[in-house]
Amino acid sequence: MGSNHQQRLLSYTKLLTSHVNQGRHDQALSLFHHMHASPALALDPFVFPLALKSCAALHRPRLGASVHTHTIKTFLLSNPFVACAIVDMYGKCTSVSLARQMFDEILQRNVVVWNAMISLYTHSNHLSLALELFESMDVSPNASSYNSIIAGLSKLGDGSSQALVFYRRMQGSGVKPNLITLLAILPACVGLAALNLIREIHGYSTRTGIAPHPHLSSGLVEAYGRCGCLVYARYVFEHMRERDVVAWSSMVSAYALHGEAETALKIFEQMELAKVQPDGITFLGVLKACSHAGLADEAQKYFERMCEDYKLEVGSDHYACLVDVLSRAGRLYEAYEVIREMPVKVTAKAWGALLGACRNYGELELAQIAGRILIEIEPHNAANFVLLASIYAGAGRFEEAERVRREMKERGVKAMPGSSWVINQD
Known part of the structure; x- marks a missing residue:
């Protein structure tokens, strides 16, 4: 294979990667088609996972299947990254059961291939199948394997304690929790109201240098706030370099939840001054603060601003809050209206x-x-x-x-x- 040819393949692959990563999937697929149609280019294993990723993103199962056929002809199926992309494409475009069929046919399965299948199961809420597959892994699970399961369990109403068991098992097996793990386990801590576990995660993230990540900081503010630990929530919040809408909303909600309405409304004012766009959850916190403090006129004012200034969609929870604050103030017929x-x-x-x-x-x-x-x-x-x-x-x-x-x-x-x-x- 000549160096000129190599150069062309390399520059095409770079461009293809950039299309896929930037979400330009139509361009990615037409470029792949062009590369595939060039007889001089012998496509290497790097190209196929990219094309399959675009097929999955655009929901093109027939094109995905023809790419799959080509990988069989060129004996690329033994490459775990190609195999992984095929499993993923079938899971997202056709069905999880077809993806499983493909998974079962792959002879050399490394941890990446196992994780692809486990992740498909957890994303489609087949948690028992995901757990079953996890237990039958014939390679050592890595952080991603654990993360999929922990995230899946955390989302379940009653899965919090199981998620925690998995987190402990991960630590015991010597696999280091990473940012994704910590983000996945936090909702479970809130579900269990486990303040010491939130503090443990906070400490671990600081020691390992994960801490400054804005998503994690926002998650910690939310978790501390919902467990009633306002001092820690405030501490994390004050130390954030960039505060996103989640961090601000969590602070508003935390103070509202614990009856400190004035502080909650003050924080909302600061949020507006900081030019952070509030969302529906922010306003729910604001309305709850008004409700606890019996501020009916203010609640109506915020409610109007939510619709008119911010053009946010008002949900039934917002209305329930407004009804609650008017009812508590004895303005029953207004509430009824x-x-x-x-x-x-x-x-x-x-x-x-x-x-x-x-x-x-x-x-x-x-x-x-x-x-x-x-x-x-x-x-x-x-x-x-x-x-x-x-x-x-x-x-x-x-x-x-x-x-x-x-x-x-x-x-x-x-x-x-x-x-x-x-x-x-x-």
């Missing part, structure tokens, strides 16, 4: 906030409306029946209270053990 005009699905949270406030303010008319609707939305939630009945009883309308209790019995709804008919509203 908000519910009636909501363009999104009205959640039980919003109606529940209204019903609870109706009881506190002895508002019977609205209580009947809210109570009835809540019973329709959540027919098996005993608390709604209990609350409505206690509102009737409180107003001296014992027959209606009795009717609600009867209905609850007929529907087979059981009150929680230990819950009385008189409910304390926080």
